[in-house]
Amino acid sequence: MAKVLKGVQVFAPATVANLVCGFDVLGMALQQPQDVMTMRLREEPGIGISHADGYDLPVEPEKNVAGASLLALLEEYPEKAGFEIIIDKKIKPGSGLGSSAASSAGAVVGANYLLGNPFTKEDLVRFAMNGEKVASGVKHADNIAPCIYGGVTLIQSIFPLNIVQLTAPPMYVTVVHPQIEVRTSDARQILRKEVQLKAAIKQWGNIAGLVAGFLKNDYDLIGRSLEDVIIEPVRSILIPGFDDVKKKSKDAGALGGGISGSGPSIFMLSKEEYVAKGVEDVMIDVYTRLGIEFKTYVTMVNYEGAKVQVIS
Structure with missing residues (x-):
């Protein structure tokens, strides 16, 4: 068993994608519900995933949306690193509230913090889109972007990735x-x-x-x-x-x-x-x-x- 080091809890919010007319380009983060993820660095490379919920989701990194996102992040990190992650999903999979995005985004946000924040928010969106591909077969960012940036976001372009944060009145x-x-x-x-x-x-x-x-x-x-x-x-x-x-x-x-x-x-x-x-x-x-x-x-x-x- 790899020795684990410092840790964080990540609270990853549900999101509303499309916002009716903005298919695949608009998204909004919600205050509730939120997934809770506990993450720790470990001394040996690799990704260990476990669940504190009853959804029986995969634990193999390449088959898990959080794992796939972390693998993408580690590919661009210049040193060897490893993580232990416990996922407690409060956003039911298949709900339409960005469940896969919360796991994908929460994982890379937590990992980035543990590594000393070497990546930008745009980088994190790019990594987390790999999780969305595992979930739906398509890399899309309309849930990922608001989950990471907060508020309302516009995806002006996927390739190259261009995210626009929008101000919005209280709603x-x-x-x-x-x-x-x-x-x-x-x-x-x-x-x-x-x-x-x-x-x-x-x-x-x-x-x-x-x-x-x-x-x-x-x-x-x-x-x-x-x-x-x-x-x-x-x-x-x-x-x-x-x-x-x-x-x-x-x-x-x-x-x-x-x-x-x-x-x-x-x-x-x-x-x-x-x-x-x-x-x-x-x-x-x-x-x-x-x-x-x-x-x-x-x-x-x-x-x-x-x-x-x-x-x-």
Whole structure:
């Protein structure tokens, strides 16, 4: 058994990818829920992974999203290093809340701290994208970037990687997670490969409007821009109760919202806390009547991203 040295706990937040119209380019970090990862340096090279949850995820580094991300980091680290990592997942895999991204991002954020912070945040996103490839077969950063940077992020380009941090006004986020699983790889396979120019133009306008709304603290513009004419009409058929939740949440005062990532979670943004809690009541009512088990969160935007706490 390799001797372990100093350690940290990493709190890696859930994230909402796409933000309705921004497929694969926009993402937002949430204050809750968060994965908790305990990491230690060890004297011998290698990566040891164990789990403190009941999800029975792989422990082989190349098959585990955190392990794959750490392997990518170690390839660019000039010295030999090793880590022991215990993952306690509070973000259920397949929830649409960036579960794989939290493990991937949290692992490289913790490793970077233990090594003396030799890498930039952009480097860490690049490493963690290897974990997303293990999870979904595709390197995407719309969950990874907000998990590492915090707040709202725009992925202007993947190759080369170009991340833009966006300012955003205070917002409450209400999430319902129906206890069904929608695999990201499956949700990608059902998407159309081509879109009509008319739909693309409308989508571009919504993305630009949403970004402008964030930058200008314009809640009305944010609400008007939370519309997806390309992805949501296809993916929403995988989520029972989606249309009902969306309509009734907006009737209750939400700015708008939609599918979180590839689903099945649904998120709604609100300006005031009482509206966000009213939206939670709507979600509870819809899924109680459907007879589908669910979990809800009323939280806010997390502007900090993955957080490191030193342990003895």
